[in-house]
Amino acid sequence: MSTWIITGAATGLGRLLTEHVLAEGHQVVAAGLDVVPLADLTARHPSTLVPVIADVTRAADRRTAVTTAKARFGGIDVLVNNAGIDFIGAIEEQEEADYRAVFEVNFFAAVAMVRDVLPTLREQRSGLIINVSSMDGIASLPANAFYSASKFAIESITDALAVEVEHLGIRTLLVEPGSIRTGIIGRTKVSGQRIDDYEPVIGPFLDAVAMPDAPTLLFPGDAAASAAAIYEEAVVAKPRRRLILGSDALANIERAVAALGEDLAANRASAGSIDFASSAS
Numbered sequence: 248m249s250t251w252i253i254t255g256a257a258t259g260l261g262r263l264l265t266e267h268v269l270a271e272g273h274q275v276v277a278a279g280l281d282v283v284p285l286a287d288l289t290a291r292h293p294s295t296l297v298p299v300i301a302d303v304t305r306a307a308d309r310r311t312a313v314t315t316a317k318a319r320f321g322g323i324d325v326l327v328n329n330a331g332i333d334f335i336g337a338i339e340e341q342e343e344a345d346y347r348a349v350f351e352v353n354f355f356a357a358v359a360m361v362r363d364v365l366p367t368l369r370e371q372r373s374g375l376i377i378n379v380s381s382m383d384g385i386a387s388l389p390a391n392a393f394y395s396a397s398k399f400a401i402e403s404i405t406d407a408l409a410v411e412v413e414h415l416g417i418r419t420l421l422v423e424p425g426s427i428r429t430g431i432i433g434r435t436k437v438s439g440q441r442i443d444d445y446e447p448v449i450g451p452f453l454d455a456v457a458m459p460d461a462p463t464l465l466f467p468g469d470a471a472a473s474a475a476a477i478y479e480e481a482v483v484a485k486p487r488r489r490l491i492l493g494s495d496a497l498a499n500i501e502r503a504v505a506a507l508g509e510d511l512a513a514n515r516a517s518a519g520s521i522d523f524a525s526s527a528s
Contacts (some may be wrong), residue, residue, distance in 0.1 A: 255330030353397035382496035425493025427468035
């Protein structure tokens with residue numbers, strides 16, 4: 248039996264992962280802005296689920312989640328940084344307060360949670376940190392640039408973290424979902440006023456998101472299957488560095504990697520031209 252902290256646990260993927268982990272016999276501290284949606288799970292798992300009201304951008308709330316896990320269950324085995332928000336619109340259109348909020352939740356709060364659990368994991372010489380990224384963390388999309396950038400940032404810091412903690416027995420896992428039906432589309436807001444010059448590129452996406460059948464048309468991924476896949480990867484002896492969820496995620500990431508390969512090829516002959524000449528005689 249292991250102890251999990253899951254943020255953004257009241258809705259969407261976080262809720263489904265919480266439910267799956269509990270069904271597998273583990274213990275969960277479920278952190279969310281509102282824990283009322285977890286009442287049914289709490290009733291079914293009174294000894295293994297502790298809901299915690301937590302705004303992950305608040306240091307005191309993050310500490311409460313960590314101290315609760317240690318006090319109630321004696322340690323922490325898995326941290327899942329799942330909480331996230333999104334605003335859409337062109338880069339020039341979006342309000343500064345909105346894109347800063349995206350980074351506060353998706354990046355800075357996630358990093359703070361990692362830093363909050365690391366002393367415990369280092370002492371134990373074990374543990375797993377799961378950071379929920381996105382296909383957008385590899386394949387940036389127009390109209391979603393700030394969300395993509397926040398996920399690029401969590402990808403980068405997780406890659407560095409993996410090297411820093413591996414010798415301590417701590418593992419990391421980046422989850423890169425595609426368009427999963429988690430209900431996030433209902434919580435995603437357009438930021439700022441639309442600018443006519445961007446309509447040819449941005450307009451079709453914003454209009455599609457606003458359509459009543461957008462969840463079906465734009466989100467092919469199964470959230471429950473995604474939660475199960477995350478759990479299965481988490482409990483293997485050596486999880487992959489990245490877990491890609493969804494055929495759309497794989498296709499978009501493959502296109503981004505191919506484009507990067509083209510950039511590398513275009514620079515292969517010239518990149519070394521700025522190096523100091525060899526001093527060897």
